[in-house]
Amino acid sequence: MLNQSEIMQTIQMIDQQHLDVRTITMGISLLSCAHSDVKIACDKVYDKITRYAENLVATGEAIEKEFGIPIVNKRISVTPIALVAAAADTDNYTPFAQALDRAAKTTGVNFIGGFSALVQKGMTKADRILIDSIPEALSTTDIVCSSVNVGSTKAGIDMDAVALMGRTIKDLAQATADKGGFGCAKLVVFCNAVEDNPFMAGAFHGVGEPEKVINVGVSGPGVVYHALQSVKGQPFDVVAETIKKTAFRITRMGQLVAQEASRRLDTPFGIVDLSLAPTPAVGDSVARILEEMGLEVCGTHGTTAALALLNDAVKKGGVMASSSVGGLSGAFIPVSEDEGMIAAAASGALTLEKLEAMTCVCSVGLDMIAVPGDTTAETLSAIIADEAAIGMVNSKTTAVRIIPAPGCKVGDTVEFGGLLGSAPVQSVRPFSAKEFIARGGRIPAPMQSLKN
Amino acid sequence: MKAIVTVIGKDRVGITAAVCSLLAQHNINILDINQTVLQEYFTMVMLVDTAACKDSIGDMADILDKAGKEQALSIRIQREDIFNAMHRI
Numbered sequence: 335m336l337n338q339s340e341i342m343q344t345i346q347m348i349d350q351q352h353l354d355v356r357t358i359t360m361g362i363s364l365l366s367c368a369h370s371d372v373k374i375a376c377d378k379v380y381d382k383i384t385r386y387a388e389n390l391v392a393t394g395e396a397i398e399k400e401f402g403i404p405i406v407n408k409r410i411s412v413t414p415i416a417l418v419a420a421a422a423d424t425d426n427y428t429p430f431a432q433a434l435d436r437a438a439k440t441t442g443v444n445f446i447g448g449f450s451a452l453v454q455k456g457m458t459k460a461d462r463i464l465i466d467s468i469p470e471a472l473s474t475t476d477i478v479c480s481s482v483n484v485g486s487t488k489a490g491i492d493m494d495a496v497a498l499m500g501r502t503i504k505d506l507a508q509a510t511a512d513k514g515g516f517g518c519a520k521l522v523v524f525c526n527a528v529e530d531n532p533f534m535a536g537a538f539h540g541v542g543e544p545e546k547v548i549n550v551g552v553s554g555p556g557v558v559y560h561a562l563q564s565v566k567g568q569p570f571d572v573v574a575e576t577i578k579k580t581a582f583r584i585t586r587m588g589q590l591v592a593q594e595a596s597r598r599l600d601t602p603f604g605i606v607d608l609s610l611a612p613t614p615a616v617g618d619s620v621a622r623i624l625e626e627m628g629l630e631v632c633g634t635h636g637t638t639a640a641l642a643l644l645n646d647a648v649k650k651g652g653v654m655a656s657s658s659v660g661g662l663s664g665a666f667i668p669v670s671e672d673e674g675m676i677a678a679a680a681s682g683a684l685t686l687e688k689l690e691a692m693t694c695v696c697s698v699g700l701d702m703i704a705v706p707g708d709t710t711a712e713t714l715s716a717i718i719a720d721e722a723a724i725g726m727v728n729s730k731t732t733a734v735r736i737i738p739a740p741g742c743k744v745g746d747t748v749e750f751g752g753l754l755g756s757a758p759v760q761s762v763r764p765f766s767a768k769e770f771i772a773r774g775g776r777i778p779a780p781m782q783s784l785k786n
Numbered sequence: 787m788k789a790i791v792t793v794i795g796k797d798r799v800g801i802t803a804a805v806c807s808l809l810a811q812h813n814i815n816i817l818d819i820n821q822t823v824l825q826e827y828f829t830m831v832m833l834v835d836t837a838a839c840k841d842s843i844g845d846m847a848d849i850l851d852k853a854g855k856e857q858a859l860s861i862r863i864q865r866e867d868i869f870n871a872m873h874r875i
Contacts, residue, residue, distance in 0.1 A: 336790070336866070336869050336873060336874075337820075338820045338822070338829070338831045340869065340872075341790055341831050341869055342792070343873075344869055344872055345794075345862075396844055399844035399847050399848075400864070402863070402864035402865075403864075403868060587868060587872050590867055590868060590871040
């Protein structure tokens with residue numbers, strides 16, 4: 335039988351160290367909803383989502399109660415809308431976003447992702463319409479998330495799309511200026527986007543996925559932080575071992591919840607995503623884990639090495655605990671959503687340049703970063719291009735979720751509230767990349783793509 | 787189905803009796819009990835069998851939580867699977 339200390343350890347993890355399942359995300363294919371009439375297509379989208387995800391929230395809550403483990407979010411990801419809407423006879427896809435928003439609210443989920451386009455090797459007419467619709471779509475809906483994949487290791491980087499996304503982000507920030515440019519928190523620009531990511535804002539249901547699927551994202555930065563407190567001053571081998579053991583436990587719990595949800599919802603189990611996802615709550619921070627390794631503040635020299643170790647150990651620990659690992663699986667470093675990152679950025683220790691270096695060794699990219707409202711579209715595009723290049727060359731996912739907060743200057747703080755937290759406005763380089771972005775065209779795929 | 791009941795709170799007379807009689811009322815059989823008092827804090831872990839209980843574990847979680855709050859205790863019931871998953875390979 336289990337002994338008392340093991341049971342109390344789990345109870346402490348849940349009570350004091352913020353152990354939770356971050357999200358149960360149901361992926362739903364909407365390919366069957368394509369129709370030339372926008373109204374009919376949107377009705378089909380609404381009907382299919384509300385039918386498939388009818389019991390998602392109730393099931394999540396029941397599992398939460400029986401296992402005594404919080405499941406923070408229940409979400410839905412859908413087929414990239416640019417594919418679903420391509421057949422529709424229209425030049426504005428906002429009605430699709432609104433249908434997603436209505437369906438998500440009816441089912442009671444927190445977010446729905448998939449107002450997306452995959453344009454790494456060029457844009458179709460539908461992709462272009464979708465991107466042009468983003469500012470209106472995200473400013474007239476509440477819980478719809480959008481993502482655009484502009485590059486991949488296999489295809490290179492579509493620099494026309496990169497230029498377009500810089501302008502789109504600016505427009506979206508303006509369209510939601512009354513909320514500090516909040517709309518941009520729901521838009522991710524990817525390189526090497528994954529098809530089974532359960533985390534928002536970048537979740538969508540890839541075309542290689544089944545009709546419907548359950549993906550689960552676990553979390554637990556607080557648990558890892560707490561475990562490291564017991565190995566103060568010991569060598570990195572011990573640190574890595576400690577993280578691995580902790581990640582194993584967290585992931586086993588996620589796997590159990592995923593299987594249970596899959597069984598009850600009669601939906602195939604997809605993957606467990608092993609990401610360490612922070613929240614703005616004290617004690618739930620990735621930055622504090624890095625600091626626990628011996629850094630005075632996250633962002634100082636040594637941060638990249640610490641993050642590399644953390645990211646690798648989390649994967650090694652988690653991979654044996656799950657029958658199928660996927661999604662992004664790594665440590666997230668969203669600035670506004672991490673109490674330690676917010677403090678580090680506000681103190682000036684954590685700069686955009688350091689964050690960029692950190693994205694080379696962890697799972698995502700420049701995430702939830704606020705920059706001054708007068709940042710130009712070209713500079714935003716150049717930031718996206720840099721991140722996409724890191725992802726392309728290193729065969730990993732990178733993303734940019736950046737908020738040019740209207741009217742805000744360096745040193746201001748933008749409040750988003752809830753899990754999205756608050757972001758100190760960070761400085762960008764004042765020098766122009768205008769001519770670089772104006773070139774357009776495609777950055778060819780690197781040598782790494784030629785594996786056959 | 788087997789479940790784990792944990793009770794945490796400040797020690798006083800009658801905690802074990804109160805929790806056990808509540809479980810008995812709901813036809814929950816106690817298979818094993820482990821309890822300690824550390825620095826005035828009472829911790830009890832019980833392995834129970836809910837096979838004869840008419841309420842679901844989710845409902846029992848609510849009932850125990852409510853009873854716990856009335857007595858300034860934290861009482862919870864969780865399926866055993868979660869602990870096995872985390873501590874046994």
